[in-house]
Amino acid sequence: MAKHGRRGLSRRSLLKGAIAAATVPATARFAAAAEPRKITTVNGVETAADMAKAEAEGAMLFYTHDSDPAGAAIVEAFSKDFPKIKASYLRAQNGALYAKLLAERSAGRFAVDVVQFSEVSTAIDFRKKDGYEHYDSPQAKAYPAEALGSPSGYFFYSGIDFVGIVYNSEKVPAADVPKNWKDLLKPRWRNVISCKQSTSGMQFVQWYELKKIYGDDYWKEFGKLRPHAFDSRAQLFERLAKGEEQATILGEWAGYQLVKDRGAPVVFVAPPDGLPATPLATGVVSKAPHPESARLFIDWLMSPKGQTLYQTNKFLYYPSLRKDASPMPGGMKLTDYKLLFPKDLSEYEKAHPTYVKEWNGMIGL
Amino acid sequence: MERDDRPLVPAPATTVERPRAPTQTLVGAAVAVIAAVLVLYPVVYLFQAAFDVGDPNVRPPEAYGLDNFALLPNYAEIMLNTLGVAFAATVMALVFGFVIAWILTRTNVPMRAALEQLMAVPYYVTPLLGALAWALLASPESGFINQIARALGAKEALFDVTGPLGIAWVMALFEGSVAFVMISAVMKSMDPSLEEASQVIGAGRLRTMLRVTLPLVAPGVLGATIYVFAEMLGSFSAALVLGSPNRFYVITTAIYQLVSQYPPRLPLAAAMGVSLFVVMFAMIFLYRRITRSRSYVTVSGKAFRPRVMDVGRLRWALFAVCVLYLTMSVFLPMATLAFASLQRLATAFPKPGDFTLEHYRTAFSLNAVRSAMGNSLLLGFLTATIGIVLTGLIAWMIQRSRLPGRNMLEYIVMFPQAVPRLVFAFGMMWAWLVFPLPVYGTLWILLIAYLTVFLPLGVRTISGVLVQLDRSLEECGEVCGASWGYRLRTITMPLLRPGLIAAWLLIFVASVRELGASILLMGPNSKVLTPAIVEAFFSSSSELTAAMALIQTVVVGAVMLVFFAITRRAARHGA
Numbered sequence: 028m029a030k031h032g033r034r035g036l037s038r039r040s041l042l043k044g045a046i047a048a049a050t051v052p053a054t055a056r057f058a059a060a061a062e063p064r065k066i067t068t069v070n071g072v073e074t075a076a077d078m079a080k081a082e083a084e085g086a087m088l089f090y091t092h093d094s095d096p097a098g099a100a101i102v103e104a105f106s107k108d109f110p111k112i113k114a115s116y117l118r119a120q121n122g123a124l125y126a127k128l129l130a131e132r133s134a135g136r137f138a139v140d141v142v143q144f145s146e147v148s149t150a151i152d153f154r155k156k157d158g159y160e161h162y163d164s165p166q167a168k169a170y171p172a173e174a175l176g177s178p179s180g181y182f183f184y185s186g187i188d189f190v191g192i193v194y195n196s197e198k199v200p201a202a203d204v205p206k207n208w209k210d211l212l213k214p215r216w217r218n219v220i221s222c223k224q225s226t227s228g229m230q231f232v233q234w235y236e237l238k239k240i241y242g243d244d245y246w247k248e249f250g251k252l253r254p255h256a257f258d259s260r261a262q263l264f265e266r267l268a269k270g271e272e273q274a275t276i277l278g279e280w281a282g283y284q285l286v287k288d289r290g291a292p293v294v295f296v297a298p299p300d301g302l303p304a305t306p307l308a309t310g311v312v313s314k315a316p317h318p319e320s321a322r323l324f325i326d327w328l329m330s331p332k333g334q335t336l337y338q339t340n341k342f343l344y345y346p347s348l349r350k351d352a353s354p355m356p357g358g359m360k361l362t363d364y365k366l367l368f369p370k371d372l373s374e375y376e377k378a379h380p381t382y383v384k385e386w387n388g389m390i391g392l
Numbered sequence: 393m394e395r396d397d398r399p400l401v402p403a404p405a406t407t408v409e410r411p412r413a414p415t416q417t418l419v420g421a422a423v424a425v426i427a428a429v430l431v432l433y434p435v436v437y438l439f440q441a442a443f444d445v446g447d448p449n450v451r452p453p454e455a456y457g458l459d460n461f462a463l464l465p466n467y468a469e470i471m472l473n474t475l476g477v478a479f480a481a482t483v484m485a486l487v488f489g490f491v492i493a494w495i496l497t498r499t500n501v502p503m504r505a506a507l508e509q510l511m512a513v514p515y516y517v518t519p520l521l522g523a524l525a526w527a528l529l530a531s532p533e534s535g536f537i538n539q540i541a542r543a544l545g546a547k548e549a550l551f552d553v554t555g556p557l558g559i560a561w562v563m564a565l566f567e568g569s570v571a572f573v574m575i576s577a578v579m580k581s582m583d584p585s586l587e588e589a590s591q592v593i594g595a596g597r598l599r600t601m602l603r604v605t606l607p608l609v610a611p612g613v614l615g616a617t618i619y620v621f622a623e624m625l626g627s628f629s630a631a632l633v634l635g636s637p638n639r640f641y642v643i644t645t646a647i648y649q650l651v652s653q654y655p656p657r658l659p660l661a662a663a664m665g666v667s668l669f670v671v672m673f674a675m676i677f678l679y680r681r682i683t684r685s686r687s688y689v690t691v692s693g694k695a696f697r698p699r700v701m702d703v704g705r706l707r708w709a710l711f712a713v714c715v716l717y718l719t720m721s722v723f724l725p726m727a728t729l730a731f732a733s734l735q736r737l738a739t740a741f742p743k744p745g746d747f748t749l750e751h752y753r754t755a756f757s758l759n760a761v762r763s764a765m766g767n768s769l770l771l772g773f774l775t776a777t778i779g780i781v782l783t784g785l786i787a788w789m790i791q792r793s794r795l796p797g798r799n800m801l802e803y804i805v806m807f808p809q810a811v812p813r814l815v816f817a818f819g820m821m822w823a824w825l826v827f828p829l830p831v832y833g834t835l836w837i838l839l840i841a842y843l844t845v846f847l848p849l850g851v852r853t854i855s856g857v858l859v860q861l862d863r864s865l866e867e868c869g870e871v872c873g874a875s876w877g878y879r880l881r882t883i884t885m886p887l888l889r890p891g892l893i894a895a896w897l898l899i900f901v902a903s904v905r906e907l908g909a910s911i912l913l914m915g916p917n918s919k920v921l922t923p924a925i926v927e928a929f930f931s932s933s934s935e936l937t938a939a940m941a942l943i944q945t946v947v948v949g950a951v952m953l954v955f956f957a958i959t960r961r962a963a964r965h966g967a
Binding site (some may be wrong): 063071088093094095096097099115116117118119120121123125126127129130131133134136138146147148149173217224226228253255256257259260262263265266268269270271286290291320329337342379383390391392 | 421449450451469531533534632633636637638639641646648649651652653654655656658703736737739746752758795820821822823826832833902911912914915916917919924927929930932933935936937
């Protein structure tokens with residue numbers, strides 16, 4: 028793997044940009060948790076959940092934007108650690124999942140206990156709708172403050188998705204290998220470069236961040252290359268691996284890792300100008316039917332156990348923000364990269380309609 | 393619109409308008425109410441969403457207006473793309489369906505029975521699977537065919553399946569089998585003496601086929617046309633897999649963008665969806681205009697035995713036609729997927745170390761696959777069984793009864809077909825979430841959803857056969873004093889048997905492979921398989937997708953073999 032990232036940046040500085048547009052004063056969160064909860068360690072997981080009540084509830088339901096194998100792996104690992112709680116999951120793509128969740132809640136149906144979104148803006152919107160139950164996990168101390176949302180205690184960043192450039196080493200000669208984002212604007216990439224559709228949250232972050240660095244012209248120039256846009260991450264990487272396209276501007280780490288495992292001739296490049304990144308947001312849902320199991324699940328997910336699963340399961344491959352996280356598969360640590368998170372989330376959210384319009388125009392939709 | 397109260401054939405003098413049997417009215421009313429609730433209840437929510445101009449995440453809507461419809465002209469090019477592809481694909485599918493239906497029901501082609509059963513297979517190859525297989529076969533750079541061609545010295549790609557014609561080709565291959573099932577059900581119920589008469593007076597085989605067979609099966613063909621065209625309008629997988637990378641979009645891929653982005657633009661998607669009602673209604677109107685003025689009765693009191701033409705040595709050529717179609721739609725895609733599913737990263741020339749069983753191990757380790765398969769089969773069985781009763785009665789009401797509102801019913805049952813499933817599913821979700829019975833999140837909601845979305849399929853298939861039955865056969869029973877239920881059971885249903893079996897199979901398979909409604913409506917303990925397969929394509933790999941889809945295909949295939957065995961035995965006992 029090519030290393031072009033800058034070393035030595037702390038997570039704290041990397042993540043500052045990911046702070047939510049906070050309006051609630053920091054003290055408000057203490058009001059919600061009036062009584063300090065008793066902290067115990069069960070099966071190696073430090074938790075403030077009431078274990079007896081959690082086991083009496085005996086079940087919990089996890090909604091996720093992630094894939095079926097990913098959802099299955101998560102609940103299976105949790106149930107292995109806590110066999111008395113039957114965990115189940117339901118998955119749908121982020122937008123549809125949120126629409127479904129809101130429709131259920133407005134109809135007075137509360138079945139879900141914990142929800143994970145692929146975009147922070149979804150989580151912020153859900154918090155504004157009082158969708159989350161406040162919970163200060165004892166695991167929080169292992170995380171940088173920015174990973175706990177702002178105000179903290181409603182959702183936490185359960186993993187990171189970030190992108191570099193990925194190219195096919197059999198199709199791209201050494202002289203043409205891109206080193207930074209600007210290298211992808213060369214006419215050489217016309218008709219042989221890929222990206223994602225406007226539905227991708229990651230694509231939105233990249234559009235937003237690179238525009239900040241290089242200005243509006245960057246994407247106009249990129250559009251002239253007639254990029255091929257995909258909905259499916261698997262399809263994007265497989266076509267890249269097989270040479271239908273020769274490089275992708277949206278080289279998601281997790282997707283790259285999965286296709287690399289399968290022997291594809293692909294190389295990940297970390298551009299020195301930075302790698303656009305977005306966290307996954309997970310929290311306990313308010314009015315959850317199994318609140319204690321939900322808290323236990325969050326603690327487990329935040330713990331080294333849950334985070335190791337997120338980093339190493341091939342259907343997940345999300346680097347962890349835990350301060351004591353072990354290196355990712357391939358040996359790199361998250362701190363090896365200069366990650367670019369949107370700094371002003373309200374400005375970022377406002378840019379979304381422009382992004383959709385520009386992006387769809389660019390990819391011919 | 394104008395009511396058509398005339399019977400399809402002049403009623404014999406013996407049938408005087410008698411007071412309707414109460415059971416008939418009662419059952420008719422009940423069926424009409426069920427169909428209307430199933431369809432119109434979610435449609436109301438769809439319309440509500442289409443006019444929603446407030447915050448789309450707030451339900452019920454905060455403000456109403458026409459803004460969503462005002463945005464539709466922006467999608468004119470996509471609409472034209474959609475109509476173009478749907479039209480090309482429908483024409484191809486009907487040609488495949490009609491020609492093969494004619495070969496298999498009217499000629500002495502070798503291995504007829506085996507071919508006929510194989511003809512249903514393309515339909516239960518999920519569209520995604522077909523698209524995936526053809527992407528593996530004929531992508532310009534990495535398609536197996538093109539890789540082989542290059543290895544043999546070709547400079548350019550031999551085939552490129554990613555253009556509009558390629559998409560239409562893939563869609564037609566797999567929908568051709570629906571057209572076949574619908575048309576052949578009609579052909580089987582047709583009295584062959586009409587064709588014989590044509591030949592006796594000197595017409596050739598082709599002339600007979602075009603001048604006698606084709607006009608007689610016209611309602612079935614027209615019904616199939618409407619159905620297939622609607623399927624093509626709503627078809628998603630081929631356009632997604634093959635079209636999007638090539639910057640070619642259709643309405644379903646555009647709608648998919650709208651519903652899956654954050655925040656989802658459901659109101660605009662709903663507006664697009666309900667606009668398609670107009671296209672569908674125009675087509676049904678046309679269908680009724682064409683079919684109502686003529687009689688298509690071919691099954692009358694006169695006895696006939698289905699006989700086939702001896703086409704001499706031509707039968708081997710016809711055999712080759714069927715085999716070619718099956719190769720393109722079943723054998724080649726299946727072999728490709730099997731080949732791909734055994735590799736780490738599929739290529740035409742794998743090295744020995746590239747083979748792996750890992751994808752099958754993953755597939756079987758997924759709970760989703762194990763429990764979801766059972767749910768899918770159970771739902772398929774229930775939907776098909778309840779569905780043929782429901783759609784059979786609806787078809788009978790539309791075609792045969794004189795109950796008021798029956799014309800309206802024909803339009804109502806086509807609603808679910810007119811809107812892409814992705815959008816209709818939202819209507820159903822909103823509707824059944826607030827329904828006072830606790831069906832949401834259980835298998836029941838999926839059953840309700842499947843019954844709703846497959847109403848058009850069942851009604852079209854059964855209606856096509858029903859219009860061929862001479863009304864006098866039922867009336868004869870009536871004169872002899874048989875009750876309505878008894879007539880239905882002993883006269884209409886036995887005559888309808890080919891149509892009913894075809895409908896059962898189609899609905900069963902359609903349920904098992906259903907995607908759009910299932911994604912939104914399944915609960916944590918009521919998962920079905922197809923969404924998991926599609927999901928594997930989005931986030932895991934084509935090879936795992938192929939492995940999962942092949943497992944599904946093998947299981948569904950086994951179930952269908954059992955079904956064939958049972959129906960054949962029942963037919964033998966009944967005969």
